Amino acid sequence: MIRTVETTPYSDQKPGTSGLRKKVPVFQQANYAENFIQSVFDALAGFSGQTLVIGGDGRYYNREVIQKAVAMAAANGFGKVIVGQGGILSTPAASNIIRKYKAFGGLILSASHNPGGPNEDFGIKYNIGNGGPAPEKITDAIFARSKTISSYRIADIGEVDLDQIGTFEAGGMTVEVVDPVKDYAELMESLFDFDAIRALFRRGFRMAFDAMHAVTGPYAKEILENRLGAPAGTARKCVPLPDFGGHHPDPNLVHAKHLYDEMMGADAPDFGAASDGDGDRNLIIGRGIFVTPSDSLAVLAANAHLAPGYKGGLKGIARSMPTSAAADRVAEKLGIGMYETPTGWKFFGNLLDAGMATICGEESAGTGSDHVREKDGLWAVLLWLNILAVRKESAKEIVTKHWQTFGRNYYSRHDYEEVDSDAANRLVSQLRERLPSLPGTEVAGLRIENADDFSYRDPVDGSVSKNQGIRVMFEGGSRVVIRLSGTGTAGATLRLYVERYEGSRLDLDTQEALADLVRAADEIAGIRRHTGRDKPSVIT
Numbered sequence: 001m002i003r004t005v006e007t008t009p010y011s012d013q014k015p016g017t018s019g020l021r022k023k024v025p026v027f028q029q030a031n032y033a034e035n036f037i038q039s040v041f042d043a044l045a046g047f048s049g050q051t052l053v054i055g056g057d058g059r060y061y062n063r064e065v066i067q068k069a070v071a072m073a074a075a076n077g078f079g080k081v082i083v084g085q086g087g088i089l090s091t092p093a094a095s096n097i098i099r100k101y102k103a104f105g106g107l108i109l110s111a112s113h114n115p116g117g118p119n120e121d122f123g124i125k126y127n128i129g130n131g132g133p134a135p136e137k138i139t140d141a142i143f144a145r146s147k148t149i150s151s152y153r154i155a156d157i158g159e160v161d162l163d164q165i166g167t168f169e170a171g172g173m174t175v176e177v178v179d180p181v182k183d184y185a186e187l188m189e190s191l192f193d194f195d196a197i198r199a200l201f202r203r204g205f206r207m208a209f210d211a212m213h214a215v216t217g218p219y220a221k222e223i224l225e226n227r228l229g230a231p232a233g234t235a236r237k238c239v240p241l242p243d244f245g246g247h248h249p250d251p252n253l254v255h256a257k258h259l260y261d262e263m264m265g266a267d268a269p270d271f272g273a274a275s276d277g278d279g280d281r282n283l284i285i286g287r288g289i290f291v292t293p294s295d296s297l298a299v300l301a302a303n304a305h306l307a308p309g310y311k312g313g314l315k316g317i318a319r320s321m322p323t324s325a326a327a328d329r330v331a332e333k334l335g336i337g338m339y340e341t342p343t344g345w346k347f348f349g350n351l352l353d354a355g356m357a358t359i360c361g362e363e364s365a366g367t368g369s370d371h372v373r374e375k376d377g378l379w380a381v382l383l384w385l386n387i388l389a390v391r392k393e394s395a396k397e398i399v400t401k402h403w404q405t406f407g408r409n410y411y412s413r414h415d416y417e418e419v420d421s422d423a424a425n426r427l428v429s430q431l432r433e434r435l436p437s438l439p440g441t442e443v444a445g446l447r448i449e450n451a452d453d454f455s456y457r458d459p460v461d462g463s464v465s466k467n468q469g470i471r472v473m474f475e476g477g478s479r480v481v482i483r484l485s486g487t488g489t490a491g492a493t494l495r496l497y498v499e500r501y502e503g504s505r506l507d508l509d510t511q512e513a514l515a516d517l518v519r520a521a522d523e524i525a526g527i528r529r530h531t532g533r534d535k536p537s538v539i540t
Contacts, residue, residue: 210256
């Protein structure tokens with residue numbers, strides 16, 4: 001039986017760069033999740049009888065919303081739903097399943113790297129048929145519909161058994177519960193030289209992978225230990241928990257400090273890595289060296305040909321605007337295209353689909369390639385392992401040699417979290433007004449060469465995205481970028497990105513190398529004055 005349920009709109013269902021994210025109690029409001037899911041379906045067309053993929057990162061409220069989504073998919077005319085066993089699917093694994101089985105699209109239930117629990121974060125994101133996040137024209141349509149919705153459709157199918165792999169009928173629709181790891185593991189085996197990586201572990205190579213009690217635990221256990229022969233215990237915290245064990249599942253130097261400390265210790269493993277809540281981010285730490293996401297993108301692009309899946313070379317490299325220009329130098333040497341996009345993985349989709357880019361990356365620990373249409377944390381770790389196995393050098397040696405070849409982009413991100421939204425918007429607004437007067441002036445001993453609010457014209461479809469981040473460029477190639485993040489759920493997150501290029505001085509302390517730029521950014525934007533903060537919440 002299909003029911004039509006009357007509802008009233010919520011005014012706050014505008015998707016951000018990665019879908020709709022709110023606190024769990026917000027999603028638990030009457031009809032809140034149902035309204036958004038119905039708004040997604042109402043913004044789409046042509047899916048009657050088609051397949052929808054559903055899965056999430058296992059966070060609190062994941063199973064409950066999956067039950068709603070399956071019942072609503074049946075009522076709205078989908079012919080089949082593919083759902084991960086236990087409601088589990090990493091974001092890149094969901095993208096792969098959408099692509100492999102030619103699904104119409106998918107609902108990914110996650111708030112990525114944000115904390116989980118009864119009073120923490122939850123999210124819903126719609127991915128289109130290429131496996132990637134919905135573009136702005138679709139998210140805009142979803143938001144528009146959410147403001148006028150008056151009813152939603154749901155089938156009375158009872159509770160779906162998410163724990164039993166198999167296929168069954170529900171409400172006239174086929175439901176297939178699948179092993180969440182199998183298809184993804186097979187994809188990884190097609191891209192990388194598993195024999196070379198197995199040999200690496202047989203030589204006594206030691207690795208520490210922290211799954212942070214998040215979604216990549218089962219994937220890491222199966223691939224690293226079962227298929228690649230890494231010793232038991234290489235993959236840690238492998239059981240996904242609704243509250244991620246009470247920890248913040250963000251693989252950065254604050255929330256994974258224990259791994260950093262271990263990798264800097266006297267008896268450190270050879271290689272350390274971690275992934276986040278939904279498996280799309282990565283942290284790379286070699287023995288004695290933290291590899292910034294920007295440097296990791298550049299190193300992976302320069303060495304990707306060592307993996308079987310990329311031996312033919314790269315078609316191009318794409319990076320988000322705030323990401324350092326380290327990868328630009330690799331693209332220049334390889335003679336391939338380099339694309340600078342706004343923040344948000346959805347902006348890479350057209351480039352990948354058009355065959356213009358092969359590897360993409362964001363400074364926020366996201367790296368991936370054309371194998372799926374999402375960033376992919378475990379993919380990045382496996383490519384690093386492939387490179388280490390072939391080059392037979394340490395991560396520190398590989399990065400040092402990369403700097404000697406290309407120079408070094410000293411780079412850091414300063415996050416001011418849960419800032420008063422009005423204060424953050426006022427800072428950005430006033431800075432925008434000052435942009436035309438900044439070029440030619442001097443701040444903190446640095447001369448400003450140019451300043452703008454980044455605008456992007458998609459080279460494939462010609463669409464334009466404006467106001468994507470304020471850039472202040474200084475003579476000599478240094479720059480600072482200021483933007484508001486779209487991934488938080490409380491207040492505003494102000495991000496400051498700071499970058500300096502050095503061709504020969506390769507062993508400076510990063511924060512010391514950037515200190516004058518940080519002072520300049522505060523003087524230009526009035527960060528302390530507007531936010532009341534003496535220092536950032538997180539520095540990465």
